[in-house]
Amino acid sequence: MEHDERRSAPATLRNRGPILDVLGPLLPERGLMLEVASGTGEHVVHFARHLPALRWQPSDPSPDARASIAAWTVAEGAGNVLPPLALDAASEPWPITHADAVVCINMIHISSWAATEGLMRGAARILSAGQPLYLYGPYRRPDRVLEPGNAAFDADLRRRDSRWGLRDLDAVAACGEAQGLTLERIVEMPANNLSVILRKR
Numbered sequence: 001m002e003h004d005e006r007r008s009a010p011a012t013l014r015n016r017g018p019i020l021d022v023l024g025p026l027l028p029e030r031g032l033m034l035e036v037a038s039g040t041g042e043h044v045v046h047f048a049r050h051l052p053a054l055r056w057q058p059s060d061p062s063p064d065a066r067a068s069i070a071a072w073t074v075a076e077g078a079g080n081v082l083p084p085l086a087l088d089a090a091s092e093p094w095p096i097t098h099a100d101a102v103v104c105i106n107m108i109h110i111s112s113w114a115a116t117e118g119l120m121r122g123a124a125r126i127l128s129a130g131q132p133l134y135l136y137g138p139y140r141r142p143d144r145v146l147e148p149g150n151a152a153f154d155a156d157l158r159r160r161d162s163r164w165g166l167r168d169l170d171a172v173a174a175c176g177e178a179q180g181l182t183l184e185r186i187v188e189m190p191a192n193n194l195s196v197i198l199r200k201r
């Protein structure tokens with residue numbers, strides 16, 4: 001039997017439903033959706049199955065992740081998922097010049113701040129006015145004490161890589177604002193995560 005390159009992250013099975021509930025209504029009826037940091041690819045095949053009129057462009061800088069995304073796409077017979085791009089949010093230029101929405105789940109706290117800056121710059125460049133950037137993950141909020149689970153997660157991330165850690169939501173929003181992406185809405189999600197929706201001005 002051939003080696004199966006599909007990888008699996010248990011959290012994706014828990015969060016993909018709640019994410020799709022928020023993401024689906026935000027997206028246009030047709031067009032190309034870019035996912036930055038697709039990881040295993042389990043999210044993109046799920047979204048593609050439930051939103052079949054949209055074309056999905058997954059991406060990840062990791063070759064192992066891209067192999068997993070491609071394997072999930074084949075296994076699911078997802079005809080509306082394109083082959084994954086090698087896209088590092090922090091690197092210029094991006095290997096894509098246009099998308100009708102950008103989705104980025106659980107990257108901002110597990111990458112350098114340069115990746116967030118690059119994400120905002122790149123998304124602002126490839127989106128047209130009025131189109132959304134959807135972010136999902138845990139954040140610090142100025143008016144709230146970090147929940148114990150997120151505080152432990154943050155400490156663990158920082159131990160693993162000093163450039164990682166939960167970001168201040170205000171700093172992320174300001175970073176988007178500086179590139180022409182306005183914070184539109186924050187939605188509380190299960191397990192102390194947030195959906196953060198920005199829109200190109």
Ligand SMILES: C[S@@+](CC[C@H](N)C(=O)[O-])C[C@H]1O[C@@H](n2cnc3c(N)ncnc32)[C@H](O)[C@@H]1O
Nearest residue numbers: 037038039062065088089090105106107111115
């Ligand atoms: C925790 S995983 C999340 C994957 C997937 N979105 C999910 O929620 O299961 C973080 C992902 O971010 C990717 N990543 C890290 N740095 C990145 C960067 N600079 N640009 C794009 N992706 C990056 C990693 O390769 C990894 O696949």
